[in-house]
Amino acid sequence: xxxxxxxxxxxxxxxxxxxxxxxxxxxxxxxxxxxxxxxxxxxxxxxxxxxxxxxxxxxxxxxxxxxxxxxxxxxxxxxxxxxxxxxxxxxxxxxxxxxxxxxxxxxxxxxxxxxxxxxxxxxxxxxxxxxxxxxxxxxxxxxxxxxxxxxxxxxxxxxxxxxxxxxxxxxxxxxxxxxxxxxxxxxxxxxxxxxxxxxxxxxxxxxxxxxxxxxxxxxxxxxxxxxxxxxxxxxxxxxxxxxxxxxxxxxxxxxxxxxxxxxxxxxxxxxxxxxxxxxxxxxxxxxxxxxxxxxxxxxxxxxxxxxxxxxxxxxxxxxxxxxxxxxxxxxxxxxxxxxxxxxxxxxxxxxxxxxxxxxxxxxxxxxxxxxxxxxxxxxxxxxxxxxxxxxxxxxxxxxxxxxxxxxxxxxxxxxxxxxxxxxxxxxxxxxxxxxxxxxxxxxxxxxxxxxxxxxxx
Amino acid sequence: xxxxxxxxxxxxxxxxxxxxxxxxxxxxxxxxxxxxxxxxxxxxxxx
Numbered sequence: 001x002x003x004x005x006x007x008x009x010x011x012x013x014x015x016x017x018x019x020x021x022x023x024x025x026x027x028x029x030x031x032x033x034x035x036x037x038x039x040x041x042x043x044x045x046x047x048x049x050x051x052x053x054x055x056x057x058x059x060x061x062x063x064x065x066x067x068x069x070x071x072x073x074x075x076x077x078x079x080x081x082x083x084x085x086x087x088x089x090x091x092x093x094x095x096x097x098x099x100x101x102x103x104x105x106x107x108x109x110x111x112x113x114x115x116x117x118x119x120x121x122x123x124x125x126x127x128x129x130x131x132x133x134x135x136x137x138x139x140x141x142x143x144x145x146x147x148x149x150x151x152x153x154x155x156x157x158x159x160x161x162x163x164x165x166x167x168x169x170x171x172x173x174x175x176x177x178x179x180x181x182x183x184x185x186x187x188x189x190x191x192x193x194x195x196x197x198x199x200x201x202x203x204x205x206x207x208x209x210x211x212x213x214x215x216x217x218x219x220x221x222x223x224x225x226x227x228x229x230x231x232x233x234x235x236x237x238x239x240x241x242x243x244x245x246x247x248x249x250x251x252x253x254x255x256x257x258x259x260x261x262x263x264x265x266x267x268x269x270x271x272x273x274x275x276x277x278x279x280x281x282x283x284x285x286x287x288x289x290x291x292x293x294x295x296x297x298x299x300x301x302x303x304x305x306x307x308x309x310x311x312x313x314x315x316x317x318x319x320x321x322x323x324x325x326x327x328x329x330x331x332x333x334x335x336x337x338x339x340x341x342x343x344x345x346x347x348x349x350x351x352x353x354x355x356x357x358x359x360x361x362x363x364x365x366x367x368x369x370x371x372x373x374x375x376x377x378x379x380x381x382x383x384x385x386x387x388x389x390x391x392x393x394x395x396x397x398x399x400x401x402x403x404x405x406x407x408x409x410x411x412x413x414x415x416x417x418x419x420x421x422x423x424x425x426x427x428x429x430x431x432x433x434x435x436x437x438x439x440x441x442x443x444x445x446x447x448x449x450x451x452x453x454x455x456x457x
Numbered sequence: 458x459x460x461x462x463x464x465x466x467x468x469x470x471x472x473x474x475x476x477x478x479x480x481x482x483x484x485x486x487x488x489x490x491x492x493x494x495x496x497x498x499x500x501x502x503x504x
Contacts (some may be wrong), residue, residue, distance in 0.1 A: 016461075023467030028460045069460040081467040094477050102483035151479050153501070189482075335497040338465035342498045343476025347469075350495045351484040369485060414469065415496040446496070457465035 002039040004083045006411035007032060008453035011320060019411050019449070020088075023081040024338055026454055031069050031170065038073065038084050045076055059416055075314055089402050091345050096397045099149035100180050100388070102352070104359040104370040107132040107169045108161035112197045113237055115229045117267060117293045117301060117315075123161035125361075125374035131166040132362035136383075137173030140360045143383040145184050157191045159359075159370055164198035174210050193263075193369040195229070196241035196248075204248045212259060214252075216245045219264040220276020220290070228301070246284055260403055263330055267301035271310045274318045276296060281329040289332035292441055294371075296425055305437055312444050319448040336449035338413070338457070345403075350417025354380070354396030359390075368396055371422030396421070396431075405433045412439075415446045478502050 006017045007027075016025045016030040027035075037057050040048045051067035058066070076082035089114070109130050111123025123129065141156075148154055156177070158170050164370060169329060178186045184290040193215040207214055218241060221226040226236025245262065252260055254415040266273035277288055292311070295302050299435070302310070322331060354368030358380065366380040366388060367373045380389040404418040421431040421437055428435050478499040484494060 019465040019469060020469065022465065024464050026462045026464060036488055065460075072458045072460050075458070076461070081463060087470065088473055091473055091477070098479065101479060102485075122462070149459070153480055153482075155483055157485075212504060222496035242497070244475050254487070286479050289471075332497065333494055337497065337499060339468075341496050342472075342481055342500055343502070345476075345477035346498070347495055353485070356479065357483045368501035410470065415494075417495040443493075449497070454464050 001036055002083060003036065003409065003411075004085070005129045007035055008447055009324065010113065010316075010447055013454065015451060015454060016082075016448075017411065018082050018084055019414065020086045020156065021081050021084040022338075022414065023084075024454060025076065025082070028068055028069075030065060031073065031261065032067060033058055033061070034066065034073070036452070039076065047077055053446075058110045086158055086408075088344050088348060092348055092400050092402050094347065095352070096347055096394060098352075098356050098397065100356060101149040101153070101356040102155040102157075103140060103144050103149040103175065104357070105132070105137065105159060105160045106359060106361050106370065106373060107137060107158050107163045107166035107173070108423070109362050109444070110165055111160060111162040111195070111402055112165060112231070113162070113195050114232050114234075115195075117295050117299070118230055118264060119294055119371060120161060125161075127361075127374055130362045131207065132169050132381065134169045134172035135168045136360075136362065136364050138176045139175055139364065140178075141188075141359075141382050142175060143176045145180070145186060146386070147327060147388070148186070152185060153187050153189060154280075155191070156398075157193060159193050159247075160186065162195055162197065162348075163192055164194050164196075164203060167198070167203060171206065189213075193217070194368065195237065196244045197231075197250060197288055199236065199241075199244040204251060208251045208255065208257075214248070214260045215263045216241075216260065218242065218245060218262050219266070219271065220273065222335070224270045225264075226274055228267065231324050238397075242283060243368075258287055258330075261287045261289045263332075264288075266290055266291050267295075268303055268307060269301050271307060271314060273412070274314050274321065276304060277318060277329070277331065278321070286329045287332070288329050292438070294426070294438075297427070304435060308437065308440055315441075315448050317445050319451060322452055326435060326452075332443045334449040334452055336446065336453050338450070338453045347414045347417055349379045349400040350377040351420070352396075353394055353421055354378075354399075366393070369422055371420070371426070399432055405430075407434065410439075410443075412443045412446050416442045472500070475502070 029340040109124045189212040191213040196216045222238040225238045229237045359367045359370045362385040401413045401418045407418045419434045423435045425431040
């Protein structure tokens with residue numbers, strides 16, 4: 001098949017993607033099969049094949065129908081919505097010297113849970129338990145304002161460990177940023193990622209007032225959640241946190257806001273994760289995100305390549321449920337906007353880690369992102385001297401779909417941008433070598449997401 | 458058309474020409490902290 005298109009069947013739909021124009025076409029079975037035999041020349045003035053020639057390969061179809069279908073394909077081709085060329089390499093290094101505009105602020109390298117799969121080594125990232133003092137939070141805001149140059153929208157995610165353990169720093173940082181944002185012509189957007197254990201009325205009210213998004217960690221069914229997300233004395237956390245999340249989400253929804261996510265992780269222990277998603281929907285949560293665990297392949301709960309068929313079936317099942325009842329809930333990883341999505345320039349490199357986005361530790365060290373924290377070879381500087389390692393920043397600016405192994409030829413490149421650089425480094429030993437299992441799951445999610453978006457059109 | 462339906466604008470090339478303004482959200486600040494998804498972000502250039 002021509003490498004400029006990708007075609008697949010999802011449920012009862014036949015879908016064709018024109019990779020380089022972003023065109024999405026729903027086709028009938030005839031066209032779906034014809035496309036196996038059409039590969040127009042780059043310089044050509046047509047599809048380079050006749051209905052008679054196709055009939056020899058596809059004798060089961062009516063020749064007249066095939067001629068009609070071929071003329072429809074020609075119309076798409078002439079309109080540059082089929083077999084279009086990849087012309088984006090010229091933009092690949094456009095973000096060299098880009099300002100830093102987003103920050104993951106590790107206000108706490110400590111946690112009050114001991115989740116077994118934690119990539120932060122139960123919260124301290126391997127560097128000892130500590131909280132960020134308020135003055136470091138304020139300095140981080142100054143640093144971001146200085147490094148953001150002309151960018152107006154600045155993002156700060158309070159992260160950990162568990163950020164509510166450093167609540168005074170969260171508030172001091174937000175209040176400081178709010179007090180100076182106008183004078184600097186900036187618009188801060190705060191988010192927080194929390195396990196919810198320390199949520200109370202005051203924190204809930206503050207989060208719902210100040211945070212443009214919040215990510216609330218819950219893995220789904222009680223037995224699934226409590227097998228992994230446990231307290232230091234090995235008790236489950238489900239009963240402790242669910243009522244608090246329900247209160248927080250209710251407060252947000254009452255104000256007409258949908259900007260939050262209940263975020264879970266699935267592991268080998270719950271490959272039937274659709275049941276966890278459905279359970280969370282039954283709890284009243286409608287904005288859901290559940291991601292595959294990222295961990296050492298030797299761990300008993302790690303996802304293996306042999307699990308992929310089961311996971312693909314599960315994504316298909318979830319997709320079918322959402323197609324039949326689109327208002328039941330939103331699933332973040334199936335969400336794709338086919339018309340107002342990000343520009344091609346952004347799609348070349350994705351999250352911007354290490355270039356437009358950095359993580360700051362409790363003592364002010366700078367890392368490319370939250371997943372690189374604790375790996376000293378990736379330390380980019382410290383906010384108190386203000387210097388950012390230019391070699392590392394340039395390395396990330398040049399880490400894009402044309403420099404990552406295998407991405408330039410992958411149909412999914414403009415949807416995933418080559419995946420997570422930290423995952424690639426951790427599990428393939430190279431930030432520019434995408435993690436194979438993660439890629440396969442990502443591609444499946446993209447196929448489901450496009451199918452759902454298509455069903456809406 | 459009888460055999461196919463195009464469901465979007467297929468305008469990725471147009472977005473390249475005026476893209477890269479940096480107003481949009483950073484992927485990892487939303488709900489993916491361990492798996493990068495980009496196509497679910499929204500362009501904010503005209504907001």
